[in-house]
Amino acid sequence: xxxxxxxxxxxxxxxxxxxxxxxxxxxxxxxxxxxxxxxxxxxxxxxxxxxxxxxxxxxxxxxxxxxxxxxxxxxxxxxxxxxxxxxxxxxxxxxxxxxxxxxxxxxxxxxxxxxxxxxxxxxxxxxxxxxxxxxxxxxxxxxxxxxxxxxxxxxxxxxxxxxxxxxxxxxxxxxxxxxxxxxxxxxxxxxxxxxxxxxxxxxxxxxxxx
Numbered sequence: 294x295x296x297x298x299x300x301x302x303x304x305x306x307x308x309x310x311x312x313x314x315x316x317x318x319x320x321x322x323x324x325x326x327x328x329x330x331x332x333x334x335x336x337x338x339x340x341x342x343x344x345x346x347x348x349x350x351x352x353x354x355x356x357x358x359x360x361x362x363x364x365x366x367x368x369x370x371x372x373x374x375x376x377x378x379x380x381x382x383x384x385x386x387x388x389x390x391x392x393x394x395x396x397x398x399x400x401x402x403x404x405x406x407x408x409x410x411x412x413x414x415x416x417x418x419x420x421x422x423x424x425x426x427x428x429x430x431x432x433x434x435x436x437x438x439x440x441x442x443x444x445x446x447x448x449x450x451x452x453x454x455x456x457x458x459x460x461x462x463x464x465x466x467x468x469x470x471x472x473x474x475x476x477x478x479x480x481x482x483x484x485x486x487x488x489x490x491x492x493x494x495x496x497x498x499x500x501x502x503x
Contacts, residue, residue, distance in 0.1 A: 316354055318344045320368065323361045332362065363426055370428035373401050374435060381439040387450075390443045391491055394436070395465050396484045399472060403480060406473045436462060452498045464490050 322343030326335045337358050341351050355361045376397050384390035437458040444450050464487050472483035 312354075315344075315346060315350065316364075318346065319351060319354060319361060320365055323358070323365060327362070327365075332358075337361075367426050367428040369401075369405055370426075370432050373398070374428075374432060376401060377432070377435055377439075381435075381443070384439075384443055386446070387440070387443045387495075388488075388492060390439060391461065392484070392488050394439075395487050396480070398465055399469050399480045399483055399487075402469045402473055403478055406478075433458065433462065450495075451501045452495075453501055457495075457498070460494075461491055 319340065323335075323340045325343055326339045330339060335358060337351065338348075340358065340361065341348055344351070355364065377394060380393035380397050381390060384393055437454060440458055440461065441454045444452070444454070468483055468487040468490075472478060472480065
């Protein structure tokens, strides 16, 4: 009798469920550790101590705290995508979309900050994150598609959408990061700054022929 576990067997299903639970346990532990200690001071061992997993089990899922942080960021991006989609559905034109999307993003950042980064050590910056993770790429594609659509329907402008999308995301990311480091956090002020930076630069962009 073969002891190979098939993908559709109960044992395979339980194994997959265990993997999901272990990944969730690691991410929950990392979220708590980064909040308590700050990203720079935290170590893999600090994360493992917050779980019931062995060192070997941890490394079955992640190779470093950088990978864990990126997984947390991907989880945030996955949860933000429906919020972003709602802003697109409600937008009448490019200005409306940019203001709504950035406002939603900054409020989301504050909620994330309050839930697991509020105790971050002073001066502890986010690590440099990869932009090519699946969820990050999905967000970029979603924003690009929305911008292309609202520009065409609203202003009828033909600009380089790839460059414009990259610029909008970069401005939102950097202004948002600075916003959550300030005390008190002023979301409306940050939104106005980012929106005016983008809208103010739009008229000066070269037009494309496509």
